[in-house]
Amino acid sequence: MQKQLKAQLDRLKKAGATYVDARWYPVEEANYLMMWNGNLKNAASSRESGLGIRVLHNGAWGFSASSDLGNLEGLFDKAFDNANTAAQRVTFPVRLAEKEAIQASFSSPNKIDPFGIPLAEKIHFLQEMDEQLNQPGVMQRVCEVIFMRKQIIFLDTEGSEIEKNIIEVFPSLQVMGVDADGEAHMRKFSPARSGETRGWETLDRQVFEQNAQRITRELNEVLVAESCPKEDRSVILLPGIMFLQTHETIGHALELDRILGYELAYAGGSFVTLDDFGKLRYGSDKLTARADATLPNSPGSFGFDDDGIPAQNNLLINNGILVGAISGRQMVEEANARARRPIFDGSGGANRATSFYRVPIERMTNINIDPGKDGSLDDIVKNTEHGIILDGEKSWSIGSNREQFHFATEIGWLVEDGQVTNVVKNSTYKGETLKFYNSLSAVGDESTWQVRYVDNCGKGQPNQIMQLGHGVPVCRFDNVRIGE
Numbered sequence: 001m002q003k004q005l006k007a008q009l010d011r012l013k014k015a016g017a018t019y020v021d022a023r024w025y026p027v028e029e030a031n032y033l034m035m036w037n038g039n040l041k042n043a044a045s046s047r048e049s050g051l052g053i054r055v056l057h058n059g060a061w062g063f064s065a066s067s068d069l070g071n072l073e074g075l076f077d078k079a080f081d082n083a084n085t086a087a088q089r090v091t092f093p094v095r096l097a098e099k100e101a102i103q104a105s106f107s108s109p110n111k112i113d114p115f116g117i118p119l120a121e122k123i124h125f126l127q128e129m130d131e132q133l134n135q136p137g138v139m140q141r142v143c144e145v146i147f148m149r150k151q152i153i154f155l156d157t158e159g160s161e162i163e164k165n166i167i168e169v170f171p172s173l174q175v176m177g178v179d180a181d182g183e184a185h186m187r188k189f190s191p192a193r194s195g196e197t198r199g200w201e202t203l204d205r206q207v208f209e210q211n212a213q214r215i216t217r218e219l220n221e222v223l224v225a226e227s228c229p230k231e232d233r234s235v236i237l238l239p240g241i242m243f244l245q246t247h248e249t250i251g252h253a254l255e256l257d258r259i260l261g262y263e264l265a266y267a268g269g270s271f272v273t274l275d276d277f278g279k280l281r282y283g284s285d286k287l288t289a290r291a292d293a294t295l296p297n298s299p300g301s302f303g304f305d306d307d308g309i310p311a312q313n314n315l316l317i318n319n320g321i322l323v324g325a326i327s328g329r330q331m332v333e334e335a336n337a338r339a340r341r342p343i344f345d346g347s348g349g350a351n352r353a354t355s356f357y358r359v360p361i362e363r364m365t366n367i368n369i370d371p372g373k374d375g376s377l378d379d380i381v382k383n384t385e386h387g388i389i390l391d392g393e394k395s396w397s398i399g400s401n402r403e404q405f406h407f408a409t410e411i412g413w414l415v416e417d418g419q420v421t422n423v424v425k426n427s428t429y430k431g432e433t434l435k436f437y438n439s440l441s442a443v444g445d446e447s448t449w450q451v452r453y454v455d456n457c458g459k460g461q462p463n464q465i466m467q468l469g470h471g472v473p474v475c476r477f478d479n480v481r482i483g484e
Helices: 002-014 072-087 119-133 205-223 239-254 329-339 377-382 433-438
Strands: 019-036 039-057 060-066 103-107 140-156 161-178 184-189 231-237 289-292 313-318 367-369 386-398 404-416 419-425 428-432 440-443 450-459 464-472 475-482
Touching (some): 002 072, 002 140, 039 072, 119 161, 119 205, 161 205, 161 450, 184 386, 205 404, 205 419, 231 239, 231 377, 239 289, 239 433, 239 450, 239 464, 377 386, 404 433, 428 433, 433 475
Parallel strands (some): 231 386, 367 464
Antiparallel strands (some): 019 039, 140 161, 231 475, 289 367, 404 419, 404 428, 428 475, 450 464
């Protein structure tokens, strides 16, 4: 197959195409298991394969994809014809940043392939977790696990040949209950990524049992708690909500295609402009953020992007100043041209597609916040006079350009004079993005830093679902409105 693909790449190159690449998925499969109140509610499996082709010709992209590989020449010709048609309407001719030809492979680190584990053993794991959640106060309990596996062969007319083999495991637990007023509340657990692998072995039963007990206890505390006060406080975000704060107001806001206006019809744009790079104070000097696709154990680490660019660790915000964006080969060239200055010196290696039948677009890798020097969670609490600790994403609302936000969390703990006092329910906080990050007054050390995963990030039209991670510490922000 690879020889046949190379022959087609060469043929279109000789026909005048500027650039051609092919992404062949010999296999892409997923398993989904969900147990609800002790009953196996869902057991689904999917498997597909196919080929996606991009052709750049006369400054425009053409794309075609199919699971039927019986007529490769026709499939390549369709992409070429689509490029010719698009070239008649292109407003900004596509140019690609330079890259080296690479012959390489990448395999996500794992010890035990979950697709080799018998179904009965997977169900037994869910049953064990369900038993741990079956406690007083819990009206609904859900145990889920998603397994994903894909093989990707990438070839292009610049001489790159890359094979990727990726396995992912996404487990979660959830409990729900109703308070005296008839209002429903929930508490969830999904494990932080640790160690060097991400296979079946990451389902550590001891960790799940401990956290199953914790979330049931915390749910019962919320069910009898007073409501969150409506006032200004210092907000201490644990990684279980800080990851979403990072995702929505740093990650999505710094996708370069969004900054250039390519997401306006679907999920909004960004308040960031090309003039902001190198001078916008995004946050206090305690804020350093990066797009790091080199973490060994995260779904945001994939070896090479779908432009054939190696994984990178790129600064986005350096001591509060905006310095970089989430980028691919095409958008960095357009950004530099539109800005009339060299903002970017090459691709950030973040162009990815959810499958063979979608075109690659800028997607988050691991969008991380560097740990700080303000100690442990206990240290930060001891130095907080009037605050609240928040954890667990419940709902979120984002301004159309990521300029403001409102988040509801699963649980809150009030802090008075350096001491944790009462649990509160219906805990919320809101703010303006730049004002909020400039109020960052404490960043926890490495003991507070966790890699949280996102398995359902949506972007693009048609919609593409992507998996990624966020390495984040405990962070404190001052003078934040809560309870509204």
